[in-house]
Amino acid sequence: MTAAKTRGIGFTSQRTRDRMVERLREKGVRDEVVLAAMGGVPRHLFVDEALASRAYEDTALPIGFEQTISQPFVVAFMISTLRQGKDSLGKVLEIGTGCGYQAAVLAQLAKEVYSIERISGLLDRARANLRPLRIGNLRLTHGDGSDGLVTAAPFDSIISAAAAAELPPALKSQLAVGGRLIAPIGVRDQALLLVERTATGFNEQWLDAVRFVPLRAGKQ
Ligand code: SAH
Numbered sequence: 727m728t729a730a731k732t733r734g735i736g737f738t739s740q741r742t743r744d745r746m747v748e749r750l751r752e753k754g755v756r757d758e759v760v761l762a763a764m765g766g767v768p769r770h771l772f773v774d775e776a777l778a779s780r781a782y783e784d785t786a787l788p789i790g791f792e793q794t795i796s797q798p799f800v801v802a803f804m805i806s807t808l809r810q811g812k813d814s815l816g817k818v819l820e821i822g823t824g825c826g827y828q829a830a831v832l833a834q835l836a837k838e839v840y841s842i843e844r845i846s847g848l849l850d851r852a853r854a855n856l857r858p859l860r861i862g863n864l865r866l867t868h869g870d871g872s873d874g875l876v877t878a879a880p881f882d883s884i885i886s887a888a889a890a891a892e893l894p895p896a897l898k899s900q901l902a903v904g905g906r907l908i909a910p911i912g913v914r915d916q917a918l919l920l921v922e923r924t925a926t927g928f929n930e931q932w933l934d935a936v937r938f939v940p941l942r943a944g945k946q
Contacts, residue, residue, distance in 0.1 A: 740765075763831050771858070772795055789848070793845070793848060817880075818838070821909075824852065826855045827855075844871065845946055846946065870945050876896075889938040906921070916935065
C-alpha cells in the first residue's frame with residue numbers, strides 16, 4: 727500500500743484516527759502502546775465503502791454475514807486487559823476474525839497471532855482487507871474456534887470476539903502457564919470473563935457487561 731493511501735485524506739486520514747485514539751483515552755483507555763497500535767491500523771479498510779466514513783466512530787458496524795466489526799473501545803479495553811503488566815502478548819489466539827481489524831491490531835502487539843473464523847466468506851474478506859497491510863506474523867484459519875487451535879497451542883493470550891454461553895473448555899486448556907484469556911460469556915446478558923493460568927490452576931474474574939455476536943458451532 728502506498729503511504730498516501732494509508733495516510734489518506736478526510737475520513738481516511740491519520741488525523742481522523744488520532745481523534746478516535748483521543749476519544750478512547752477520554753473513555754479511560756490508559757495503555758498508550760495499545761492506543762498507538764490502534765492509531766496505526768486504518769480501520770476504514772475493514773468496513774464496506776458505504777460505511778467507511780463512520781469507521782472511526784466508537785461503534786460496532788455491520789461487516790456482512792450478520793456479523794459486526796467490534797467497537798474500538800471494546801477492542802482497546804480487551805487488549806489492554808490482556809497486556810496488563812506485560813511487554814508483549816506473546817503467541818495469541820483470536821476467535822472470530824470477522825473483517826480482520828482486531829487481528830491487525832493484535833499483530834502489532836504480539837510475537838505471532840493465530841486467528842480463526844468459522845465463515846469462509848468473511849475469512850476471504852479479511853484476507854483481502856489485510857493484504858495491503860503486509861502483516862507477517864498473522865495466520866488466519868477457517869474453523870470452529872470453540873476447539874481452539876491444537877496445532878499451535880499453548881497460547882500466551884486468547885481473545886474471543888464472539889460470546890459463548892459457557893467458556894469452551896478447549897480454550898482454557900490451550901492457555902500457557904502465565905497466560906491470559908478474555909472472552910464475552912452469556913446469551914442475553916453477557917459479561918467479559920478474564921482467566922489467568924497459574925502454575926497451580928486458573929484465576930477467573932468477571933469484568934464489564936458487553937454485547938457481542940454469538941459464538942456458533944461448526945464452520946460454513
Ligand atoms: N474480530 C472482529 C470481530 C468479528 S465479530 C473485529 O475485528 O471486529 C465475531 C466473529 O466471530 C464473526 O465473524 C463470527 O462469524 C465469528 N465466530 C462466531 N462463532 C465462531 C466460532 N465458533 N469460531 C470462529 N469464529 C466464530
